[in-house]
Amino acid sequence: MTDRTERTEPASPTGPTDRGAGTGAPLLALDRMSVRFRMPRGPYVPAVTDVSLTLDPGECVALVGESGCGKSVLASALLGLLPENAETAGAAHLGELELLGADETELARRVRGRRAGLIPQSPAAHLTPVRTVRSQLTEVVRELTDTPRQELRAAAEAAAERAAFPADHLDRYPHELSGGLAQRAATALALVGGPPLLLADEPTTGLDRDLVERTVDELRRQVDDGHGLLMITHDLAAAERIADRVAVMYAGRIVELADAAAFFGAPGPRHPYARGLLDALPERGFTPIPGLPPELGALPPGCAFAPRCTYATAACAAVPALTAGVACHHPAPAADAVPPRQPLKQRTGEPGPPQQPESADVR
C-alpha cells in the first residue's frame, strides 16, 4: 500500500512565477510534492522531488523535460494511480481536498473524472477496443452525471461535440479511428464529468504536425472555457502554442518555472538545461545537450544537471533552490536588457548560440 507521509499546508508562493495568472485561489497547489519508489534491492528511486507549483482555473502549465524525468509519475500521483511501491510526501491540494493523502474511495468517487480528468498518452490503448465510442461515452455520462436515461444518447452526443468528435463517427470502434479522432474521443471522455482540472499526458505523441496543432488548439479551447490544464509534453512547439507558463523538469525537480512568452520569446529560458532543450530543436540549430540524463536511482550529489553543464562550478555541489523561477547557481539573467528573440514558431533555422552572459561569473 502506498505510504503517505509528511503532509504540509497548501503551497505558498516562493517566487513571482510560482503563482498562477489569476487572482483567486489556485485550482491546484503542489507544495514540496515528492514521490519515490521503494526498490526490492538498492536505494529508493526519487522520481519527483520537492515540486511546488500552482495552477489556476483557465490556465495551462506545460510540464516539459526529457524522458524519465518524472512527469508522468507526478500526474499519476495526483490521480492516486501510483503503484504499490510508491511513497509520497508534501501536499497536492485540489481546492480543499489534499490528493496525496486522500483514500482510494474518495479518489474514485470524488476526484477521477469528476474533479480531475486525464487525457492519456495513448488514447487508442486507453479506449475499450470492443466498444464503440458512443457506448463508452454513454456509460461515462451515466456514471458521472445525473442525466435521465432517455437523455443519455443526446448527452453522449453533446459530450462528443465538446471535444469536436464528429457525430457520424460515434458508432465506430477505436481501431476504426485515426490517431486524431482517438485523441478527441479520449478528450470527450475526460470532459464528461466537467472536471475543473485536466491532466494531459503527452496528448500529441504520435500525431503528425497538423493534428498536433488541432489537438493543442482544442485543448486550449478547454482552458479558455475555464479548465486548468497541466499538460505533460516533450513537444516544445506544442507547449509554446498552448501554455501560459512552462515548468521544466530535470531528474525529478522543477528547474525552471516561467511565463511562456518570456520562455519562448525574450529573454528566453534562464536555466542552462532549459536553454539546451530549446537549442536542440531543429528550428534552433539542432544542438543536442551533451551527455544523458542521470539514472534517478543514482543521482549525482548537488545539482543533477551539473555533469552536463558547461557553466558548472564548485557551487553546484549544493542543490540549488528554485528562486524567482529558476533553480540554478548560474542562471542567465532575467534582465530586460537581453535583446528580444523571435518566438519559436516564427523562427527559421536560427543557427546562433543562445544569448548567454559574457562572463562565467554572471552565471
Ligand SMILES: Nc1ncnc2c1ncn2[C@@H]1O[C@H](COP(=O)(O)OP(=O)(O)OP(=O)(O)O)[C@@H](O)[C@H]1O
Ligand atoms: N513502479 C516504479 N518503480 C520504480 N521506479 C519507477 C516506477 N515507475 C516509474 N519509475 C521511475 O520513475 C521515473 C520517471 O518516470 P516517468 O514515467 O514519470 O517519466 P516521464 O518524464 O513521464 O518520461 P516519459 O516522457 O518517457 O513518459 C522513471 O525513470 C523510472 O525510473
